[in-house]
Amino acid sequence: MNKQQKVIVIGGGLVGCASAYYLASEGWSVTLLERSSLGSGASYGNCGYVCPSHIMPLSGPGVIAKTLPKLFQRDAPLSIPARWDPQLWHWLLKFRSECREDRMNHAAEGRHALLQSSMELYRELVDAEKMECEWTDRGLLLVYQTKSDFEGYAKTVEHLRSRYSVRIDAYPDQAVTEFEPALKDGLAGGWHFPKDAHVRPDRLVEGFKQALGRQAVDLREQVEVTDIEVESGKVAGVRTSAGRFAADLYVVATGAEAPKFAKQLKLQLPIQPGKGYSLTYDHYASPPRVPMIFEEHHVAVTPFENGFRVGSTMEFTGYDRSLNPKRLSLLKESAVAHLKEGVPDQPTESWCGWRPMVYDGLPCIGAVPSLKNLLVAAGNGMVGLASAPATGRLIAELASGKTPHIDPDFYAPDRFRA
Numbered sequence: 001m002n003k004q005q006k007v008i009v010i011g012g013g014l015v016g017c018a019s020a021y022y023l024a025s026e027g028w029s030v031t032l033l034e035r036s037s038l039g040s041g042a043s044y045g046n047c048g049y050v051c052p053s054h055i056m057p058l059s060g061p062g063v064i065a066k067t068l069p070k071l072f073q074r075d076a077p078l079s080i081p082a083r084w085d086p087q088l089w090h091w092l093l094k095f096r097s098e099c100r101e102d103r104m105n106h107a108a109e110g111r112h113a114l115l116q117s118s119m120e121l122y123r124e125l126v127d128a129e130k131m132e133c134e135w136t137d138r139g140l141l142l143v144y145q146t147k148s149d150f151e152g153y154a155k156t157v158e159h160l161r162s163r164y165s166v167r168i169d170a171y172p173d174q175a176v177t178e179f180e181p182a183l184k185d186g187l188a189g190g191w192h193f194p195k196d197a198h199v200r201p202d203r204l205v206e207g208f209k210q211a212l213g214r215q216a217v218d219l220r221e222q223v224e225v226t227d228i229e230v231e232s233g234k235v236a237g238v239r240t241s242a243g244r245f246a247a248d249l250y251v252v253a254t255g256a257e258a259p260k261f262a263k264q265l266k267l268q269l270p271i272q273p274g275k276g277y278s279l280t281y282d283h284y285a286s287p288p289r290v291p292m293i294f295e296e297h298h299v300a301v302t303p304f305e306n307g308f309r310v311g312s313t314m315e316f317t318g319y320d321r322s323l324n325p326k327r328l329s330l331l332k333e334s335a336v337a338h339l340k341e342g343v344p345d346q347p348t349e350s351w352c353g354w355r356p357m358v359y360d361g362l363p364c365i366g367a368v369p370s371l372k373n374l375l376v377a378a379g380n381g382m383v384g385l386a387s388a389p390a391t392g393r394l395i396a397e398l399a400s401g402k403t404p405h406i407d408p409d410f411y412a413p414d415r416f417r418a
């Protein structure tokens, strides 16, 4: 694949934006096709963590035994409604088989490379493109209500420190409230990852939009790709709501919806939509100082310049866009249980989005065997914002025949066939 050729990126979330950005930087003539407006999918209302600390995948030894009983609790952060969905049940069985030490460590290696590289790339990108995305270096604080959970995390702390040199500071007992005065008294403690950062996601998307404009990327919003035309083992063009488009190379970056092109790709991508919710409170005088995760509830809080966001929960309800009021009230209840001032009565915005979840905790980045001129960049799960730049850079390197800056084998889209 040569430079100066045309590439079409399908999907304008953060992964599609970053792919378009690095492809344009490599000299490709880029068209970005987005069904709605840029960054209107999961990239919109997420918690904005740029979190190289999120090395460990969801899967691991003991996870099933710990999670299953909680599934039946009213306030469980994870919800899997009983319904017949063969692809979801296949995904869940495969997730169970990933809950082994060797598989967990394999995923951790791949995640670490992607997240670490992304952090470095973000620092360059935000600076070079002057992105006004509320970039803030205050780390990330894990907060615990119970002593046993706080102390139970010490083993992971040791592993992250010794294996990946992650800096983690302990704030036991009242020290956690002294560190973050927005917290209530009487909590069990917190672990702080000072090297993490956060942004306001919609502002980050806006930063990408302006950068892509400067790179002369042909940005087409409100254009939905309805079909991928395949001829002689290659993509010949894409059919869209605004006519046919053709290029030399195609990148599928449609997040949780990437499996919808399985027939054309001749590949089942095991990506499930993991629905999460957020409540945003703008115009709030005294937001928390640091981003926090209330660990027992898996609820996240992100301070913004103008307020804060509470987000979380994971629902496997398929491609369902409805806002479940019960899930939203769980977010509120958790915030009230941890924050001195609770939350205002009415959020400025209630939102839900689909995390593109792969059962092994690694995204799908790279070529598919059946099509010579198509790459996939999808499945970045719970860290799609934090891992977008390295995903985009890897796509640009693979497209341009350059030596990849990180080992692409971890993310090969056809790794599931083995």
Ligand SMILES: Cc1cc2nc3c(=O)[nH]c(=O)nc-3n(C[C@H](O)[C@H](O)[C@H](O)COP(=O)(O)OP(=O)(O)OC[C@H]3O[C@@H](n4cnc5c(N)ncnc54)[C@H](O)[C@@H]3O)c2cc1C
Residues within 6 Å of the ligand: 010, 011, 012, 013, 014, 015, 016, 033, 034, 035, 036, 037, 038, 039, 040, 041, 042, 043, 044, 045, 046, 047, 048, 049, 050, 051, 223, 224, 225, 226, 253, 254, 255, 256, 257, 274, 275, 276, 277, 278, 311, 312, 313, 352, 353, 354, 355, 356, 377, 378, 379, 380, 381, 382, 383, 384, 385, 386, 387
């Ligand atoms: C509550 C919540 C909190 C989160 N917090 C964080 C966080 O703090 N940090 C972090 O790193 N990650 C976080 N995530 C995960 C992160 O939001 C996602 O991993 C990331 O946004 C995925 O980006 P994406 O570009 O792959 O997908 P998306 O942002 O979903 O983008 C895909 C795009 O493709 C478009 N599209 C789909 N089909 C078509 C088509 N046929 N034609 C044209 N366009 C199409 C869609 O409209 C969409 O804009 C969170 C997610 C949730 C739900």
